[in-house]
Amino acid sequence: MLKKPRVVIIGAGMAGLTAANKLYTHSNNTTFDLSVFEGGSRIGGRINTFEFSSERIEMGATWIHGIGGSPVYKIAEEAGSLVSDEPWECMDSTADKARTFAEGGFEVDPSVVEPVSGLFNALMELAQGKKKEKEKKITQNDVVSGLGSIYENATSVGSFLKSGFDAYRDATGNGGNGSLEEAIFTMFSNTQRTYTSADDLWTLDYAAESEYQMFPGEEITIAKGYVSVIHHLASVLPHGVIQLNRTVTKIEWESCEECPVRLHFSDGSVVFADHVIVTVSLGVLKAGIESDDELFSPPLPEFKSDAIKRLGYGVVNKLFVEVSERNFPSLQLVFGREDSDSRFVKIPWWMRRTATIAPIHSNSKVLLSWFAGKEAIELEKLTDEEIIDGVLTTISCLTGKQVKNGYVNGNDNEVLRITKVLKSKWGGDPLFRGSYSYVAVGSSGDDLDALAEPLPKINKKSGQGKCHDQTKVHELQVMFAGEATHRTHYSTTHGAYYSGMREANRLLKHYKCDF
Numbered sequence: 001m002l003k004k005p006r007v008v009i010i011g012a013g014m015a016g017l018t019a020a021n022k023l024y025t026h027s028n029n030t031t032f033d034l035s036v037f038e039g040g041s042r043i044g045g046r047i048n049t050f051e052f053s054s055e056r057i058e059m060g061a062t063w064i065h066g067i068g069g070s071p072v073y074k075i076a077e078e079a080g081s082l083v084s085d086e087p088w089e090c091m092d093s094t095a096d097k098a099r100t101f102a103e104g105g106f107e108v109d110p111s112v113v114e115p116v117s118g119l120f121n122a123l124m125e126l127a128q129g130k131k132k133e134k135e136k137k138i139t140q141n142d143v144v145s146g147l148g149s150i151y152e153n154a155t156s157v158g159s160f161l162k163s164g165f166d167a168y169r170d171a172t173g174n175g176g177n178g179s180l181e182e183a184i185f186t187m188f189s190n191t192q193r194t195y196t197s198a199d200d201l202w203t204l205d206y207a208a209e210s211e212y213q214m215f216p217g218e219e220i221t222i223a224k225g226y227v228s229v230i231h232h233l234a235s236v237l238p239h240g241v242i243q244l245n246r247t248v249t250k251i252e253w254e255s256c257e258e259c260p261v262r263l264h265f266s267d268g269s270v271v272f273a274d275h276v277i278v279t280v281s282l283g284v285l286k287a288g289i290e291s292d293d294e295l296f297s298p299p300l301p302e303f304k305s306d307a308i309k310r311l312g313y314g315v316v317n318k319l320f321v322e323v324s325e326r327n328f329p330s331l332q333l334v335f336g337r338e339d340s341d342s343r344f345v346k347i348p349w350w351m352r353r354t355a356t357i358a359p360i361h362s363n364s365k366v367l368l369s370w371f372a373g374k375e376a377i378e379l380e381k382l383t384d385e386e387i388i389d390g391v392l393t394t395i396s397c398l399t400g401k402q403v404k405n406g407y408v409n410g411n412d413n414e415v416l417r418i419t420k421v422l423k424s425k426w427g428g429d430p431l432f433r434g435s436y437s438y439v440a441v442g443s444s445g446d447d448l449d450a451l452a453e454p455l456p457k458i459n460k461k462s463g464q465g466k467c468h469d470q471t472k473v474h475e476l477q478v479m480f481a482g483e484a485t486h487r488t489h490y491s492t493t494h495g496a497y498y499s500g501m502r503e504a505n506r507l508l509k510h511y512k513c514d515f
Ligand SMILES: Cc1cc2nc3c(=O)[nH]c(=O)nc-3n(C[C@H](O)[C@H](O)[C@H](O)COP(=O)(O)OP(=O)(O)OC[C@H]3O[C@@H](n4cnc5c(N)ncnc54)[C@H](O)[C@@H]3O)c2cc1C
Pocket: 010, 011, 012, 013, 014, 015, 016, 037, 038, 039, 040, 043, 044, 045, 046, 047, 059, 060, 061, 062, 063, 064, 065, 246, 247, 248, 249, 279, 280, 281, 284, 316, 317, 318, 424, 426, 430, 431, 432, 434, 435, 436, 481, 482, 483, 484, 491, 492, 493, 494, 496
């Protein structure tokens, strides 16, 4: 009997487990000798459902971005993950009732916020190329429809938003330097930083924005936790296929031996494989090619390493705090410009680009804020006391609410206290080194495609490469999956899912078992 081809998947996140599930179920466990090696002590990767203050929360992936046609939604439905007796994060939309407060210590009337949010949303729809679908809505906004053409030459989302806002200011007379409108617009721009993970929207490529696709329909969170989708995928795999605590330190490829790929692990062990599907994050790949001790040997070809270098990969973190009272409102936070007089010096810089503080569902004592870029990196370093102080100071300066800093007990119901803190630390974790990828200025969708290409590149004619007889070169030695390898759905769980499917199908086709 012929030896089964040995397939190793590196990483037990959405991409890796989707590929494993597909390879296993589709070949009836007869075609491949399959293993999944995961560096961490759990499966799920950037999907990590957690418990905090007796509530189910998500440290990583949170939303199904549009349920219409989403494969993640389909799995969640099959797995019975969409209903639960227990409350869960964002089970109800508290954002609709959000109140807006500005530095200076006053509440901003919705009649001031709404035109700016309308402008911002219309601009992002234009940027994302949804102009046609949304034509009606946009033409209602005379300012944007009349000035659409001036955005043609934008290079970054940041420059695009600036021209959009400038045009609005010139047309309406609202939004001069230091104005409330400008500060509100900045707040919405900051939410865009957390959606994209770009620290600075001036580094976010404008042209690529319109290639990015969203599913139609509602955006929802998963009642039984995002990780229930992961467990559903993993449940078909026999015991022993997934091995935890196995960090790969080197991938030797392009050898002419029988087993062409050799994997080295942090514990010194070595595993041979015919095919490796690498699903580690773009951040891990960036570190891997920049390190003195490269992750790949020989190093990746230039077309690949250049794409890895050019693409953007940022840090987004979530902060959860348990407060002493229920029914705390959802807050939108508007901060003054650096040169404005009304700035409260006590508010730390790392709070100043946080757009919202909101309970995870109505009646929850757990408040959530999202952080991106430099602020997200700083958050990882702060002590709980510094975080409590920064959050409470911000709340008190903007809303005038009485707060009590530090961990203190007491029963004064009028005074807001924070009793517990939990934050994600995606940036500092060597298994992730950040949160998700984006197309940076200087890069393009082609780089996402380049990242997806398997190695070695077979060139049967010219006979280049280490193996001089190219007809004997093993195909598909190193394959790549993961969110950053999907041209139109990068940064998402469903992008990771599609990429895992793509690579599993590539192998199935190679072995002609794509029945
Ligand atoms: C804070 C946050 C919020 C998010 N919100 C959303 C959201 O609302 N909706 C959405 O769709 N997406 C969201 N995402 C993105 C989503 O989580 C990811 O796109 C997706 O989970 C990535 O899956 P993956 O399989 O590509 O990578 P990963 O999940 O990173 O899987 C790769 C695996 O490889 C392992 N690994 C790394 N290095 C090694 C090594 N050397 N050896 C062995 N194993 C290794 C890692 O431990 C990891 O388990 C969010 C992410 C974060 C961080």
